[in-house]
Amino acid sequence: MSVVDIEKNFNVFFNKNQTIKIAVDSKNVIEVLEKLKNEYNFIQLIDLFCVDDNNGSERFRVIYRLLNLENHYRLEVQIKVQTDETLPSVKNVFKNAAVYENEVFDLYGVNFKEKYYRFFTGNKINGFPMRKDFEVKNNINSSGRIDWQEPEPQRHTTVFDRETRSWGDWSVQNSEFKGSSLFKIESEGEIVYRLRFIPGHAHKGLEKILENSTYHQSISLIERLNLNSSLSNSLAWVKAVEELCEIELSDRSIALRMIFSEISRIYSHLCSLSDFCISAGLTSLIAPRRELKKTIEELVFAFNNHRGVMSVAQIGGFLNDIGPQWITQCLEVLKEVLNFQNLLEQACTRDSEWMSRIDTSKVDSNFAIQWGYTGAILRSCGVSYDIRKVRPYYFYSDLDFDVPLGINGGIYDRYLVKMEEVRQSVRIISQILDNIPNGPIMNKDYSFNKNDYADKMDFYNFINNGIQAPRREIYSFVEGDNGELGFSIFSNGSDRPSRVKIRSPYFPIVYSLEYLVDSITFNQLDDLLQSFAFSTSEIER
């Protein structure tokens, strides 16, 4: 499809509830995307990835996923690529495209006109690991390293500056930045001038593992993406599989899912906020934070008897039904949450010293949209976009809740927005608890009574054969704890997916930090990173 065809058929795009796919020739990509961005307001690039079909000469497909924030339209632009072809880079149209293109080059070997380096794998792997014909044997160097080239000095600096400033390593070792991570920083004394994130230290190849595992197995792998929000991760994956196979849910299981996804939002927001305050010097919050974490974990433990990672999701419904005293326990936990929030507010919200220390590196709303920010971090810049309001899934359209917005996009705005979101999700939970619908928790086709002999044989067959998904391509997304969490699944009719792409909210944000850091102290840099609350396992997958 070219530019002229888009003008003719544009009325097709006005569809709120569907993602529309268009196929474009690889020569016209830049033209088409510029047209879509400038005239039809598809401002944000949400995702960019590659699929290996492994048939003939036109083997790869590169997919651009666009979003119109004003009217909430979604668009999917597909390009077919030959093995030896070099694609034009869309770096100048969308700022975050370069990072995604680098990933595609690294894992698939699709060439772009821009110069990219292998940032996930380095010298460790010969060949391209995400291709279908990749063999593990004889292709892995255990002594390999990840390359890093020192960038050129900034233009406005003097010769004297270039001699005194130096590049060095800096790694964050606190509870919030989970997993191993490495930053290179340019500093002089106590002042940091530039910062660059070096990926590749926590890359597991999760998307490759998901291709070889059934839909049941992958639930507990995806829980471990981000340990602070394990509940909402697994619930999002289960929702994606149900959309793929068109499984209907009972009302009771939907209500329970909403409760648990809001609980995980409370858990992750409060843990990240309190860690942020503790690192800023308020050590009196350490003991109450530990108690709050324990009470919420016990609430989930009363439900599923699992220690460690909290897991409740099941395809076709829910793991268990709630017990008789669970609702009263839940209400008590909500009271404790509000008490803890009051403690936080008394300590931090009006502390003038703390506010002055935080008052750096504000994010422009234009910058945030260009770099693919989503969720609470985008809302703190003043953009009102919440998937629960805009395209409500489950029962969110029947509930009363507000979407808090920030003004400046600074660290303090992020703090205030997250605090208000916790209050709103407490409000949502109390509304659902008032009228939980009755009925079964599981879908009829997926519920088995283990003690019954006739059911037992069905259960054997079900687990042995797995869920046979139809041949389809879908993208399902939810409002996760940290932003838009999406799964695009490509199934080929068997019990395993042929390709899964995880749209992790933090992936583009880390690379945008380069442009936010400008002559700040180490303490302020620590505050900046804490306020985002990254987890490396979610970034690198």
Added chain:
Amino acid sequence: MILHKKLYHKYFLPESIVKKIGYTYKSLYSIFRKRLYLQENHFNVPMLNAKNGLIACNACNLCAKVCPSSCIEVEQKDDSRKAGSVKAFNIQFNSCIQCYKCEEVCPENAIELRFEEVDVYKNKGTLTIDDLIFDPFKKDESEASSKND
């Protein structure tokens, strides 16, 4: 149960005093054991339930199918699908992520995750069937036999 309760009303009888001491000793002992757990190398391990030496597992291979890190290997003696038909059961404990999937799936309730002491460094972390049997009744027999000797 009601008969037991009658004893508590007679506080100063020698029988009741002995029984009280027994109960207090039990509770104290349990606290002492918990303290020990924290010191030693204890992990959440998928264990096989057994009764008097007969393992409840029927080697149906569902747990190995479901396991996301594929760390379970099961071999069966016969196709009888009865208790005790398991020949070999290995777990690579280094790759176990303790996700409780095997416990959820098992139709015989043969696997349960228990907080037990494990030699992780033995055999590069592979646990065989002898390490994994959880048999409370058999232990009592062995103790009794040792006392008799």
